[in-house]
Amino acid sequence: MARDSGIVSWGAYVPRYRLKAEEIVNLWGWDSNIPKNLNVAEKAVENVDEDSITMGFEAAYNAILRANINPKRIGAVFFGTESKPYAVKPSATVIAEALGVTPATMASDLEFACRAASEGLRSALALVESKYIEYGLVIGSDTAQANPGDVLEYTASSGAVAFIVGPSKEAAAILEGVYTYVTDTPDFWRRGLSPYPKHGEAFTGEPAYFSHIEGAVRGLMESLGLKPDDFDYAVFHQPNGTFPLRVGRRLGFPKEKILPGLVTPLIGNTYNASALIGFARVLEQARPGQRILVAPFGSGAGSDAYSFVVTDRVNGLRGKAPRVDDYINAKKYVSYAVHAKMRGLYRRIAN
Amino acid sequence: MRLSPAQIWRTRIPRYRLIGKECKKCGRRHYPPRPACPYCGSRELIEVELPRTGVIESFTVIYTVMEGFKDRAPLIIATVKLDDGTRVVAPITDAEPEDVRTGMRVEAVLRRIRDDGSYGLIGYGTVFRPTILVHKTS
Ligand SMILES: [Zn+2]
Numbered sequence: 001m002a003r004d005s006g007i008v009s010w011g012a013y014v015p016r017y018r019l020k021a022e023e024i025v026n027l028w029g030w031d032s033n034i035p036k037n038l039n040v041a042e043k044a045v046e047n048v049d050e051d052s053i054t055m056g057f058e059a060a061y062n063a064i065l066r067a068n069i070n071p072k073r074i075g076a077v078f079f080g081t082e083s084k085p086y087a088v089k090p091s092a093t094v095i096a097e098a099l100g101v102t103p104a105t106m107a108s109d110l111e112f113a114c115r116a117a118s119e120g121l122r123s124a125l126a127l128v129e130s131k132y133i134e135y136g137l138v139i140g141s142d143t144a145q146a147n148p149g150d151v152l153e154y155t156a157s158s159g160a161v162a163f164i165v166g167p168s169k170e171a172a173a174i175l176e177g178v179y180t181y182v183t184d185t186p187d188f189w190r191r192g193l194s195p196y197p198k199h200g201e202a203f204t205g206e207p208a209y210f211s212h213i214e215g216a217v218r219g220l221m222e223s224l225g226l227k228p229d230d231f232d233y234a235v236f237h238q239p240n241g242t243f244p245l246r247v248g249r250r251l252g253f254p255k256e257k258i259l260p261g262l263v264t265p266l267i268g269n270t271y272n273a274s275a276l277i278g279f280a281r282v283l284e285q286a287r288p289g290q291r292i293l294v295a296p297f298g299s300g301a302g303s304d305a306y307s308f309v310v311t312d313r314v315n316g317l318r319g320k321a322p323r324v325d326d327y328i329n330a331k332k333y334v335s336y337a338v339h340a341k342m343r344g345l346y347r348r349i350a351n
Numbered sequence: 352m353r354l355s356p357a358q359i360w361r362t363r364i365p366r367y368r369l370i371g372k373e374c375k376k377c378g379r380r381h382y383p384p385r386p387a388c389p390y391c392g393s394r395e396l397i398e399v400e401l402p403r404t405g406v407i408e409s410f411t412v413i414y415t416v417m418e419g420f421k422d423r424a425p426l427i428i429a430t431v432k433l434d435d436g437t438r439v440v441a442p443i444t445d446a447e448p449e450d451v452r453t454g455m456r457v458e459a460v461l462r463r464i465r466d467d468g469s470y471g472l473i474g475y476g477t478v479f480r481p482t483i484l485v486h487k488t489s
Contacts (some may be wrong), residue, residue, distance in 0.1 A: 016445045016480075047444060047462075048423055049423065049444055049446055049462035049463045050421050050463070051463060051473075053461075053475065054460070054461050054462050054463060054475065057461045060462060084465075085473055086473070094367075094475060097363060097364070097367055097439070098367035106392060144415060326483075330423070330483040341422050342422070344422065346422075347422065350418055351418060
């Protein structure tokens with residue numbers, strides 16, 4: 001029972017530079033088995049002139065290029081991030097201005113740890129269905145922070161993804177249903193003036209990631225009368241390379257349905273782009289008629305489970321903009337020292 | 352580097368979207384936009400969105416950089432001939448000097464071009480990077 005909204009187009013961006021996990025092992029004196037246990041070999045890191053706005057712009061530019069629509073027809077720009085360049089001053093307006101969407105549009109930055117962009121996606125789909133807007137642009141982008149020496153450093157990476165949401169007759173993937181599950185769970189947080197987040201170590205797994213994703217996915221399947229066998233792909237939030245496989249196993253999704261959308265082992269956890277880049281990658285290989293489960297998660301905590309059904313419009317869109325794998329494959333390694341410079345971790349004084 | 356809100360605001364559209372001007376009299380285009388055509392002096396100009404791809408015509412590498420740009424050294428500054436023939440002087444990013452050569456294909460990207468310390472404004476603008484993605488737009 002399809003609804004009257006869906007994904008008209010998608011675009012992704014992954015920065016060029018990569019930091020190998022072994023650099024972090026060596027610098028901070030970690031047990032060398034950690035990268036293997038996390039299933040993350042390397043992560044994407046931003047250049048000195050990049051931030052969540054510039055990365056989000058490129059993902060959104062690719063989505064518009066792929067959709068081939070006039071940006072003026074976009075009625076909402078939602079930007080989900082937990083690494084805003086300005087604490088106060090919207091990022092969404094910079095991107096909307098650069099894309100030529102301004103001035104007659106909604107525009108806002110959303111915050112819900114890694115799930116902010118997903119809340120934006122739900123909202124944009126609803127605005128389209130209720131005919132408040134013709135198209136919505138949803139962007140997830142992060143230059144994820146980690147305290148130097150924290151285990152989070154292996155996974156916290158940089159990347160962006162964007163979707164153009166529109167009516168189902170123009171969609172490459174039609175929304176079938178969505179179920180949201182949130183509670184107040186203190187698994188991961190960052191106070192206003194703190195440069196790095198803190199997390200509850202083991203607490204981030206069971207009561208946070210697993211219980212919220214399972215709650216959302218079970219709620220979705222129950223409301224739609226679907227079971228894991230009905231889905232061809234399952235994409236979960238991917239804070240590391242192992243949690244998505246484990247939550248899939250617990251819900252009854254085999255590894256083969258998860259691996260196509262699992263990008264964290266290759267580029268790290270891009271936070272607001274994490275599951276959604278995986279979804280974009282799946283759209284670049286799925287066939288018309290296939291059903292995709294997408295379940296982003298954000299600490300604090302919450303998860304949205306979506307069911308999308310791919311249409312035959314997907315085939316004409318893939319080659320119209322750079323693909324996720326084009327960015328994953330275009331890479332250059334940097335040392336930890338160079339990464340630290342690009343991130344502004346060295347404190348210099350003016351000459 | 353001190354950045355005033357007025358300065359950021361006035362230049363944002365040409366910087367973000369690579370918008371130049373085309374002369375109605377001689378037909379030539381220029382960037383960044385000026386009040387008069389640099390070729391014939393005419394003030395009859397229209398705004399045009401310039402193509403986002405081109406080739407490096409010449410470039411220079413700056414090792415001794417202004418304060419505030421040390422983390423970007425060495426800076427690569429190029430004259431890029433866009434696909435419509437318009438010449439743009441801009442930084443080349445995501446590249447090391449040994450990768451860059453004349454004739455290299457580049458594409459426009461939005462990046463942070465300036466910032467006013469940790470408390471001031473951030474200036475965004477168009478720079479170029481080597482075309483890393485071979486894709487068809489047809
Ligand atoms: Zn002229």
